[in-house]
Amino acid sequence: MRNALGILLYACLSVVPLPIWAATSPRAVEGFVQVNGVQLQYLDWGGDGPAIILIHGIVDNPHVFDDFATAFASKFHVIAYARRGSGNSEVKGPYDIDTLTADLRALMDALKIQRATLVGYSAGGDEVTNFAAEYSERVDRIVYLDAAYDFADPDFRSALAALPSGFFDRPMNAMALQTGSGARARVS
Numbered sequence: 001m002r003n004a005l006g007i008l009l010y011a012c013l014s015v016v017p018l019p020i021w022a023a024t025s026p027r028a029v030e031g032f033v034q035v036n037g038v039q040l041q042y043l044d045w046g047g048d049g050p051a052i053i054l055i056h057g058i059v060d061n062p063h064v065f066d067d068f069a070t071a072f073a074s075k076f077h078v079i080a081y082a083r084r085g086s087g088n089s090e091v092k093g094p095y096d097i098d099t100l101t102a103d104l105r106a107l108m109d110a111l112k113i114q115r116a117t118l119v120g121y122s123a124g125g126d127e128v129t130n131f132a133a134e135y136s137e138r139v140d141r142i143v144y145l146d147a148a149y150d151f152a153d154p155d156f157r158s159a160l161a162a163l164p165s166g167f168f169d170r171p172m173n174a175m176a177l178q179t180g181s182g183a184r185a186r187v188s
Contacts, residue, residue, distance in 0.1 A: 028043040028044065028045050028063075028066065028069070029043070029044045029045075029046070030042070030043055030044075030088075031043075031044060032088075033106075033107055033110040033111065034110075035103055035106030035107055035109075035110055036099070036102055036103055036106050037092070038084045038089065038090045038092045038103070039089065039090040040081055040082060040083075040084065040089045040090070040103060040107055041061075041062070041081065041082040041087050041088035041089045042062065042079055042080065042081035042082070042107065042111070043062045043063070043065075043069075043079065043080050043081070044077075044078070044079050045069045045070055045072075045073050045078040045079070046073055046077065046078070047072065047073030047074065047075070047076050047077045047078050048073075048074075048075075048076075048077065049075045049076045049077060050076055050077065050115070050116070050117065050140060051076065051077045051079060051108075051113045051115070051116035051117070052072055052076040052077070052078050052079070052116060052117045052118075052119060053079050053080070053081070053104070053107075053108070053113070053116045053117070053118050053119065054069065054078070054079070054080035054119045054121070054124075055080070055081070055083070055104070055118065055119065055120045055121065055124030055125075055127050055128060056080065056082070056083065056086065056087075056121050056122070056124050057121050057122025057123040057124050057125075057146075058122060058123045059086070060086065060087075060121070060122070061082045061086050061087030061088070062080035062081055062082050062087055063087070064080075064121065065080045065121075076117070079111065079113075081104075081107055083100055083103070083124070083127075084099075084100070084103060097126050097127070097130050098130070100126070100127050100130075101127050101130040101131050101134060104118075104127050104131050105131065105134075105135060105138070108138065114138065115137075115138050115139065115140050116138070116139070116140060117139075117140045117141040117142070117143065118131060118132070118139060118141075118142050118143070119142075119143040119144075119145060120142070120143070120144055120145065120147050121145040121146060121147070122145070122146050122147060123147070124147065125144045125145075125147020126147070128142050128143075128144065128147070129142075129147075
């Protein structure tokens with residue numbers, strides 16, 4: 001089981017050409033905040049009501065939500081951000097779950113968001129889970145969209161530990177893939 005999961009993770013995260021993302025939503029306003037020693041990109045679709053923050057997965061960026069973010073703007077203030085090393089956010093480690101969770105908290109502080117509904121897509125679900133555990137008073141609701149990792153499962157943790165040392169050291173950067181600079185994937 002351990003080796004099979006390791007091989008599956010490696011295959012899923014292999015470096016392959018990815019499309020360069022471009023904004024498809026005319027209503028998204030791009031902004032940047034400096035938090036925890038890194039500059040993070042965010043998109044703001046506006047809207048009235050409580051904040052909803054969309055968190056993308058590995059090798060994605062906030063534009064992955066362009067197709068449906070505006071649909072929520074009639075009831076929510078909709079924001080998505082690029083996790084460190086993704087989108088137009090700064091490529092600067094570390095990329096562990098505690099750092100990424102601290103980035104989310106600092107982003108909320110910088111944008112003066114006291115409480116939000118958090119939507120985690122794929123590996124973005126890791127931050128949602130960790131953030132809700134650490135800062136429950138700042139979470140209205142949590143939503144998972146195809147969030148696949150259960151780090152509490154001992155079998156998953158064992159399989160993850162069996163991967164080669166340094167396997168997840170550097171972030172995937174779609175632009176680097178297009179230019180052939182050899183960036184490697186990471187789980188975050």
